[in-house]
Amino acid sequence: MSTSPTRKYVLFGAFLALSLGLDQWTKMLAREILKPRGPFNPKVVIDGFFDLRYSENPGVAFGMLQRLPGGRLLLTLGAVAAFALVIVYLRKLDPHATRLQIALGLVGGGALGNVLDRVNYGRVTDFIVWRVKTHEWPTFNVADAALCVGVGLVMLDMLRAPAPPASTTASSA
Numbered sequence: 001m002s003t004s005p006t007r008k009y010v011l012f013g014a015f016l017a018l019s020l021g022l023d024q025w026t027k028m029l030a031r032e033i034l035k036p037r038g039p040f041n042p043k044v045v046i047d048g049f050f051d052l053r054y055s056e057n058p059g060v061a062f063g064m065l066q067r068l069p070g071g072r073l074l075l076t077l078g079a080v081a082a083f084a085l086v087i088v089y090l091r092k093l094d095p096h097a098t099r100l101q102i103a104l105g106l107v108g109g110g111a112l113g114n115v116l117d118r119v120n121y122g123r124v125t126d127f128i129v130w131r132v133k134t135h136e137w138p139t140f141n142v143a144d145a146a147l148c149v150g151v152g153l154v155m156l157d158m159l160r161a162p163a164p165p166a167s168t169t170a171s172s173a
Contacts, residue, residue, distance in 0.1 A: 003095040011098065012090055015105025016112070019146035023113035026142050030054055030127035042129065051129040055139040058123040079115045083108055100157050106150030113143030 034043060034054035042053035086108045093100055117124040126139040 005095050008090065008093055008095050008097070008101045011101040012105040012108070015102050016109040019106050019109030019142065020113050020116075023109065023142040023146065024116065026127070027113075027117065027125040030125055030141075034127055048133065049131060051131070052127050053129050053139060055126040056121075056123040057126050057139075076115055076118050079111050079118070083111050083115075086111070097157070099153055103150045103153035103157070106146040106153070108150075110143040110145075110147030110150060113141070113146070117143075 030052070031054070034052055037043065037054065039053060039055065042051040044051050086104050090101070090104050093104070114124050124141065124143075126141045126144070128140050128142075128145070130137045
């Protein structure tokens, strides 16, 4: 069965647009609805497990590098460079590698979602909180989730990739 070479760009673009659109829409809602509630009045979705609480992150994941001089520019340029690598990888990708096309779309959409926040607001809007009893994971957003799922799919593909054939060399005696 033949697969069109343009299919990989369509699939990539669809998942990029989906993850980027959901990310920006949910962040807009978080700024409108959750920000006025303040940090100490989260919207409880599932008591003891899942809350919505507005947060702004000037750094990268888990607040790292937030005090880095020129960090906003450095983080933005780093994300743009990572996105460029995603495009380079996509161009070399086999048109039949559907899981990787989806994964790269999610990674691209997640990266662009957080770059847009950094450029427009100087920080990333986070609002999803998972917790179990007293343990709480760092607040995140849809872009972060898309990045994690995309990277997970890439790793899964790497683990499932067939091993290269063993080279056989004839030894002369």
